[in-house]
Amino acid sequence: xxxxxxxxxxxxxxxxxxxxxxxxxxxxxxxxxxxxxxxxxxxxxxxxxxxxxxxxxxxxxxxxxxxxxxxxxxxxxxxxxxxxxxxxxxxxxxxxxxxxxxxxxxxxxxxxxxxxxxxxxxxxxxxxxxxxxxxxxxxxxxxxxxxxxxxxxxxxxxxxxxxxxxxxxxxxxxxxxxxxxxxxxxxxxxxxxxxxxxxxxxxxxxxxxxxxxxxxxxxxxxxxxxxxxxxxxxxxxxxxxxxxxxxxxxxxxx
Amino acid sequence: xxxxxxxxxxxxxxxxxxxxxxxxxxxxxxxxxxxxxxxxxxxxxxxxxxxxxxxxxxxxxxxxxxxxxxxxxxxxxxxxxxxxxxxxxxxxxxxxxxxxxxxxxxxxxxxxxxxxxxxxxxxxxxxxxxxxxxxxxxxxxxxxxxxxxxxxxxxxxxxxxxxxxxxxxxxxxxxxxxxxxxxxxxxxxxxxxxxxxxxxxxxxxxxxxxxxxxxxxxxxxxxxxxxxxxxxxxxxxxxxxxxxxxxxxxxxxxxxxxxxxxxxxxxxxxxxxxxxxxxxxx
Numbered sequence: 001x002x003x004x005x006x007x008x009x010x011x012x013x014x015x016x017x018x019x020x021x022x023x024x025x026x027x028x029x030x031x032x033x034x035x036x037x038x039x040x041x042x043x044x045x046x047x048x049x050x051x052x053x054x055x056x057x058x059x060x061x062x063x064x065x066x067x068x069x070x071x072x073x074x075x076x077x078x079x080x081x082x083x084x085x086x087x088x089x090x091x092x093x094x095x096x097x098x099x100x101x102x103x104x105x106x107x108x109x110x111x112x113x114x115x116x117x118x119x120x121x122x123x124x125x126x127x128x129x130x131x132x133x134x135x136x137x138x139x140x141x142x143x144x145x146x147x148x149x150x151x152x153x154x155x156x157x158x159x160x161x162x163x164x165x166x167x168x169x170x171x172x173x174x175x176x177x178x179x180x181x182x183x184x185x186x187x188x189x190x191x192x193x194x195x196x197x198x199x200x201x202x203x204x205x206x207x208x209x210x211x212x213x214x215x216x217x218x219x220x221x222x223x224x225x226x227x228x229x230x231x232x233x234x235x236x237x238x239x240x241x242x243x244x245x246x247x248x249x250x251x252x253x254x
Numbered sequence: 255x256x257x258x259x260x261x262x263x264x265x266x267x268x269x270x271x272x273x274x275x276x277x278x279x280x281x282x283x284x285x286x287x288x289x290x291x292x293x294x295x296x297x298x299x300x301x302x303x304x305x306x307x308x309x310x311x312x313x314x315x316x317x318x319x320x321x322x323x324x325x326x327x328x329x330x331x332x333x334x335x336x337x338x339x340x341x342x343x344x345x346x347x348x349x350x351x352x353x354x355x356x357x358x359x360x361x362x363x364x365x366x367x368x369x370x371x372x373x374x375x376x377x378x379x380x381x382x383x384x385x386x387x388x389x390x391x392x393x394x395x396x397x398x399x400x401x402x403x404x405x406x407x408x409x410x411x412x413x414x415x416x417x418x419x420x421x422x423x424x425x426x427x428x429x430x431x432x433x434x435x436x437x438x439x440x441x442x443x444x445x446x447x448x449x450x451x452x453x454x455x456x457x458x459x460x461x462x463x464x465x466x467x468x469x470x471x472x473x474x475x476x477x478x479x480x481x482x483x484x485x486x487x488x489x490x491x492x493x494x495x496x497x498x499x500x501x502x503x504x505x506x507x508x509x510x511x512x513x514x515x516x517x518x519x520x521x522x523x524x525x526x527x528x529x530x531x532x533x534x535x536x
Contacts, residue, residue, distance in 0.1 A: 120362075128359035131319055132373045132421075133345035139376070 023215050026137055027145050034142035044147025048109040048210075049154055055108055056101060060159035063096055064088065064166025071167065072175045084177050085186035088167035089160075093190065093198040097160040099246050102205035105152060106238035110213035113144050114234040117217025118227035126218075141218060145210045152206030153199055160198065197253045204245050209238040270294050271429055271461045272301075272318055277327035279310070279317060287313050289485035290327070295429075295478075300455050300462040302472040302493070305482035306507060306516050311465040312356070312433055314482070318463075319353065319431070320344045331429075349377065352422030356434040358414035360406040360421075366393070367402040370421045377425065392420040396450060412443025419450060423460075430454060432464045436471055444471065451475060469508055473497070481507060483516065 034041065071087045117140060120126050126136045164186075171177040213234050220230035272295040280286035287310040295301040305311050316322050317329055320336045329336045331347055339347060360369050370389045374380055380388070393399040396416040406414060415435060422430060432451065436444050452475050454460050466472055472479065473493035481489040481496060481504055489496055489504040497508055506514035522528075 123362070124355050124357060124359035125361055127321070128353070128355055128361075130321065131348055131351075131353040131355075132376070132425075133348040134373070134376045135345075 019219075020211070020215055023218070024211055027141055027211070027214065030135065030138040030142040031146055033138050034146060037143070040139070040143040041146050041150070044143045045151050045154075046147075048105070048113070048144070048148045049151030051112075052105060052108045052151070052155060053158065056104055056155050056159050057162050059100060059104055060097075060162035061166040063100060063159075064092065064163030064168075065170045067091055067096070067163065068167035068170030068175070072171055072177065081171075081175075081177055082181035083185055084167065084171045085164075085182035086189040088171070089164055089186045089190050090194060092160045092163040092167075093194055094201075095246070095250075097156050097163060098198050098201035098205055099242060101152065101156040101159045101202065102209055102242040103239055105148070105155065105206075106209045106213070106235050106242070109148060109151070110209050110234045110238050111231045113148065113210070113213035114217040114220070114231045115227055117141070117144070117214060118220035118222075118230050121218065121220055122222035122224075122227060136218075141214045145214050148210030148213065149203065149206040152209070153202040156198065156202035193253075197249075200253075201246065201249050204249060205242050208241045208245055212238045212241065269296050271297050271332060272463065273328075273330045274314070274318070275328045277314075277317065277324045277329060279313065279322070279324045286485055288324070291482065291485070291487055292327075293480045293487055293490065295461060295463050297461050298455070298459045299477040300451065300464060300475055302476035302479040303463065303465045303482065304467055304469060304472060304479060304507070305488075307467060309482045310485070311467075311482060315353075315431055315433055315463070315465055319348065319351065349425060350427055351429045351431060352425065352427035353431045354415070354418050354422050354433060354435055356437055358406070358411075358418035360409075360414055360418055362406050364406075365402070366398065366404050366406070366409070366417050369406065369417060370424050372421065373425050388424065389420075392424045393417075395423070396420045397446070410443070412439050412446065415439065415443070415447060416450070419447070423454065423458075426458075427460065429461045429463065432462065432466070434466055435464065436466055436468045444468075448475060469510070483507070 067088045068084065071084050071091075072081055075081045075083055075087065117126075120136075120140065126140065129136045129139060168179075168182060172179045172182050216230040216234045216237075217227075220226050274291060274293050277288050277291045278286065279288045291314065293301075293303070303311055303314060313322070317324055318331060318336065320339060323337045332350065334343070334347065336344070336347070360366075361372060364372065367389055370392055371385055374385055374388065390399055390402065393402055396419050398413060398416055398420065401409065401413060401417070406417070409417065430451075435447050435451070439447065448471055451462055451464065455462050455475075464472060464476065473496075476493055479491065479493050479496050480487050483503045489499050489501055491499070496504060499505065499508075503515040505511075506516060512518050
C-alpha cells in the first residue's frame with residue numbers, strides 16, 4: 001500500500017494534466033465558432049482587460065519607480081547612471097512587465113472568471129444552456145478564454161509604458177539623471193527582439209492563466225466551498241505556471 | 255375522404271413521445287437510483303412523475319434529456335434511442351424539448367428580455383423587430399411583459415419561474431419538461447404556474463412531463479401519473495386511480511403520512527443503545 005501511494009498520486013497528476021490538455025483542445029475547437037460572435041469576445045476583453053486597467057497601471061507605476069531607485073543605486077556604483085533608461089526598459093519589457101501583469105491578471109481577472117463560471121455551474125445556468133442545445137464551451141468558455149488571451153498583451157504593454165514612465169519620474173525627476181541620455185540610450189539599446197520576447201511571453205501567460213481560470217471554473221464543484229476552492233486553485237496554479245513558463249521562455253530566447 | 259387528398263397520406267405521429275423501459279441507473283459507491291423503471295409520456299397529455307424527495311425524479315429527467323446515460327434499459331424520445339444519439343443529434347432533439355429548471359436557471363448577466371431571447375438568438379437569424387415581437391408575446395403569455403427590462407436578481411421566485419417558462423416555450427417546443435415547478439412558491443404563484451401548464455397543454459397541445467411531489471396540484475392537472483419509490487414505479491394510473499390505490503407506499507405518499515414504508519427516521523443504530531453507550535464510562 002505504501003509503495004502504491006506515490007504511484008497513485010503520480011498517476012492522478014498525469015490524469016489531471018491530461019484532462020486539462022483535453023479541455024484545452026475542446027476550447028480551441030470552439031474558438032472558431034466563438035469568433036463568429038465577436039461581441040461576446042469584445043465584452044470579455046472589457047471584463048478581463050479594461051476592468052484590470054487601474055490595478056495594472058498602479059502597479060506598473062510603482063514597479064517602475066522602484067526599478068528607478070534600485071537601478072540608479074546600482075548603476076551609480078559603476079558611474080553609468082545614464083544607462084538607467086535601458087536597464088528599466090529591458091527589465092520591464094522582457095521580464096517584469098509580462099510576469100507581474102500575468103500575476104495581477106490571475107488575481108483580478110482569473111479569479112473573477114473562475115467564480116463566474118463556477119457559479120453558473122452551481123446555479124444550473126450551464127446545464128440550462130446544454131438543455132437549450134447551446135454548447136457552454138462555445139458560448140461561455142471560449143469567449144472568456146479568447147478575451148483573456150487578447151487582453152494580456154494589451155495590459156502588459158500598458159504596464160511596460162507606465163513602468164518606464166515611473167522609472168523616468170524617479171530617475172530623471174528625482175535623482176537627476178540626464179533626460180536626453182535616459183531616452184536616447186533606451187532607444188538605441190532596446191531592439192525589436194526584446195519587445196518580441198515580451199510579447200511572446202505575455203501571449204503564453206495569457207493562454208496559461210485564461211485556460212486555468214476557465215478550466216477551474218468549469219470543473220468547480222457546484223457548491224459555495226467548491227467555487228471558493230476553484231478560485232484559490234486558479235491563483236496558485238496560474239502563478240506557478242507563469243513563473244515556470246517564464247523560465248522556459250527566457251531560456252529559449254537566450 | 256378523397257384518396258388523392260395529401261392529408262390522407264400523411265402518417266399520424268406516434269402517440270408515445272417518451273418511452274422509458276426497464277432503466278437501471280446507479281452512481282458509483284452509492285445505492286442504485288433506479289432498478290427497472292418503465293414509463294411513457296403520450297403526445298398532448300400531461301404526465302406527472304411523483305415521488306418522495308430523493309427518489310431520483312430529477313435524475314430521470316436528466317436521463318430523458320441525455321445528460322446522463324443509464325447502465326441498463328432504454329430511453330427513447332420522439333422514437334429515437336437517446337443513448338445512441340451523437341452530440342449533434344442530441345442537440346437537435348433538445349431543440350424540440352423545452353425544460354423548466356427547479357430554480358429557473360436564468361442567465362444572471364442578461365435581463366429578462368435577453369433571457370427569453372437567448373435560445374432564439376443562438377439558433378436563428380431572426381430580424382430584431384420580429385425577435386422583439388416574439389419575446390414580448392411569450393412574456394405576455396406568462397404575464398411578465400412589464401418586467402422585460404428587469405434583471406433576474408430582482409425577480410421573486412415565482413416571477414423567475416415564469417420567465418424561465420417563457421424562455422422554455424420561445425422556440426415552440428413539442429415537449430415541455432418541468433422539474434419541480436411548484437417548489438418554494440406562494441399559493442398565488444403556484445396557481446399561476448399551474449394554470450400556465452394547463453393552458454400551454456390545452457391551447458398549444460404541448461406534451462408536458464411534470465416532476466413534482468406536490469400531489470394535490472398535480473392531481474388537478476395530470477392525465478397520467480407515475481409514483482416512483484425504491485428505484486421503481488410503485489404505482490401508475492390517473493390521479494384518481496392513484497388516490498384509490500391500496501399499496502401502502504402509495505397510500506402513505508398520497509395522504510402525506512410521516513411514517514410508513516418510507517420511514518421517518520434515516521437508518522441508524524438503536525437510539526437507547528447509542529445513548530447508553532455514550533453515557534457509560536470509557
